Amino acid sequence: MTTPLRIDIVSDVMCPWCIIGYRQLAQALEATATAHDIHWHPFELNPEMPPEGQNTREHIIEKYGSTPEHSAQSRAQMTKLGADLGFDFRFTEDMRMHNTFNAHQMLHWADKQGRKNDLKMALFTAHFTEGRNLSDVTVLADVAGEIGLDRAEALAVLDDQRFASDVRQEQNFWIQQGIRGVPAMVFDQKHLVTGAQGVENYTKILAQLTKETT
Template sequence: MTTLKIDIVSDIACPWCAIGYARLSRAMEELEGEMDFDIEWHAFELNPDKSGQGQPIIEALSQKYGRSPEEMEAAQADMIRIATELGLNFGKMQERYTHNTFDGHRLVKWAGEQGRQTDMKMALFDAYFGHAENIADHDVLIRCVESTGLDGNDAREVLESGQYGEAVREDETRWQNAGVSAVPAFILNGKYMIPGAQEPDTLVQALRKVAAA
């Protein structure tokens, strides 16, 4: 059976990244028995600034895109509807604050060495969009780790020691140099990029096409 390598460049703070993976999951379910998948997550920071306590998300998005808070709330409500239909918890999406995700990305790298990378990513998505938690806070990150069945004490050691920081920076640089400027981005077999959160049917067609190449 063909195994397709899928590198996913994303940020924990990106709602379309969570939606994009949920759609990819549906596509992979449809292709079960037809091909296998090797998934690897890669870091991207929408908000690389580590200073401050964060900003209310609606306010931050209004300033970033030059749109009214009402317009941003409507756009967010549309994403909540899409996410809910996919089984994601986006219950507190509009209550969240902007937060840096660098330490979360370090833990995703660490979890990957233990075969729990996707579990870690999903836990972080749930904490941020489902519970509006501060995903820069180490206690929040440790709770996410423990929810995956990994050891919280080991994770705290990673966070306090700065481990995987260089790996995250190298990851970010590599994919930016490869042309990834927005997320999510799905790179198939290291050659073909699918940008954005495409619909499951579109992904099924793309995966089949690449697998047959």
């Protein structure tokens, strides 16, 4: 039996390129019938973000120096890429960026139940498709409950912050490995690939890795 390819993905649910890159990778994995084992890891794009968040367009212009025109073009590009991959981006003028430390703690909790990937996908949808406030612990608990996790326990996890130190430790580990942006994917614990590379490129990467292990 072929050992599944380990894929570590460092990401944040505020990052549109993270869901695009993941969907591209998923298509490549399916097309190549690659046995795989995905491990999600936390990264905060905006660790200093206040609880109320910030308007996304204003944040992008302020953080990256993007012009309104470039921001609009980027949104249009991501919306088309998402649609081609079966993901529905619904960017709005009042969309907000939020800190995701609580979201990462809930993902850590979900991982203990074998549901991390399911919750990760649900949080991407909650933010980018449904425009929900992922700074709000009740919204996070609602999303967990909607995929069949225990909503009351999710609230308790966020209330007592029982996984805060675990998440901080894991974040720091990846920062120490040199990760400064997401998505960052590590194949077979050796090969780092950053950004959303496209289905074709991921397919080539998987083919090369398969060749190396045979």
